[in-house]
Amino acid sequence: MPDVKMIVNGKPVSGSVEGRTLLVEFIRNNLHLTGTHVGCDTSQCGACAIHVDGKLVKACTMFALEANNREVATIEGQANNDGSLNFIQQAFKDHHGLQCGFCTPGMVMATADLLKTNSKPTEHEIRDHLEGNICRCTGYHNIVKAILAASGQDVSRIAAE
Amino acid sequence: MYNFEFKQPKTVSEALSALVNDEAQLLGGGQTLIPTMKQRLASPSTLVSLTAIEEMKGICLNDDGSISIGGGTTHADVAANSNIFSGLITLAKNIGDAAVRNRGTIGGSLANNDPAACYPAAALSTGAVIITNNREISADDFFRGMFETALEEGEIILSVRFPVPSLSSYQKFIQPASRFAIVGVFLSNFENEIRIAITGAAEEGVYRWREAEVALNANFSEGSLNDLLVEPEGMIGDIHASSEYRAHLVKVMTKRAVKNAS
CATH class of the missing domain: 3.30.390.50 (CO dehydrogenase flavoprotein, C-terminal domain)
Incomplete structure (x- = not known):
């Protein structure tokens, strides 16, 4: 089987994979980083969203070999260096931006991607950027609220629904 | 998904050599082909990825005012380019979602010719020219019906040249x-x-x-x-x-x- 190597959350990793091994399978099964979820496996739900070379992608719709020699960031690398939640994760916690939590890793990675280029997104821009991330608890209201809060915007007048 | 041999050439000529196998299939951003392979509706023995070919990426203004977009250019890169005319920017910004736009390519979209895809409409409306390793094909001659194009076996879309409408x-x-x-x-x-x-x-x-x-x-x-x-x-x-x-x-x-x- 071909070898693949990449930097994942700042650490060099390698392994042997088949051509058909998806990037999400390599991350979960070879690296045992199971924070990246497989929700639909059909490119719809975004639970597997990660960053490759700083760009948001769906890890279920990319082969591991396509990430050879690239830099990958997953939810496991998002916390602060001291292990505390980063500002996005903390905002999701503070504003109840998760219910069952299955979609949350993808939501956090999509949010990090959005805030890199848009530090104060409007509600419309947030919802537009989350188009590829599905929450089947339908908890979008508080996800959007958490992202507004994470970007330093006043959410005191938004009801906790 | 059935297994296959994965090849990732760095140049167009390497890609053409890798395509000699009858069962080889080109892979662009994979946002259609990978889901299709998961459903076993496609099962190539060799997959030739185009994503490492730098000469197929990028956007440039030509001397005659037209815009050339490399076949391997992602939707996100088209959407973010200030030289692109308004209709094409709107189109690229609204394909799929943010993650899909970071992978999907204009060449892949045109070669697939999904009857509900966006890029074929832009190419046909502007009278774009699809440039392959063999020839130049006008958009009026390129689209041949649902999932059918004028592309032949072993032909790769290197770039697309768009006349710019006012x-x-x-x-x-x-x-x-x-x-x-x-x-x-x-x-x-x-x-x-x-x-x-x-x-x-x-x-x-x-x-x-x-x-x-x-x-x-x-x-x-x-x-x-x-x-x-x-x-x-x-x-x-x-x-x-x-x-x-x-x-x-x-x-x-x-x-x-x-x-x-x-």
């Missing part, structure tokens, strides 16, 4: 789950010619709505479309929209394109 608009009536077009209308207004391409609607895939072009060339206004009749025959009918509804939307979305052309 006014353009892309209006997409979106299928909210798949984000494909139920009906998409691309309008290009050149100084002497208006061209209208419709995607999502017809069983034969993208097509030019010639009657609307004639009417709009005579009088560029929404009202000039009022008397035109769009027949449901030949339109796609499915759980998302009946053929009658798609026929109705063709006129509605074309009017919106006229109104919003910029």
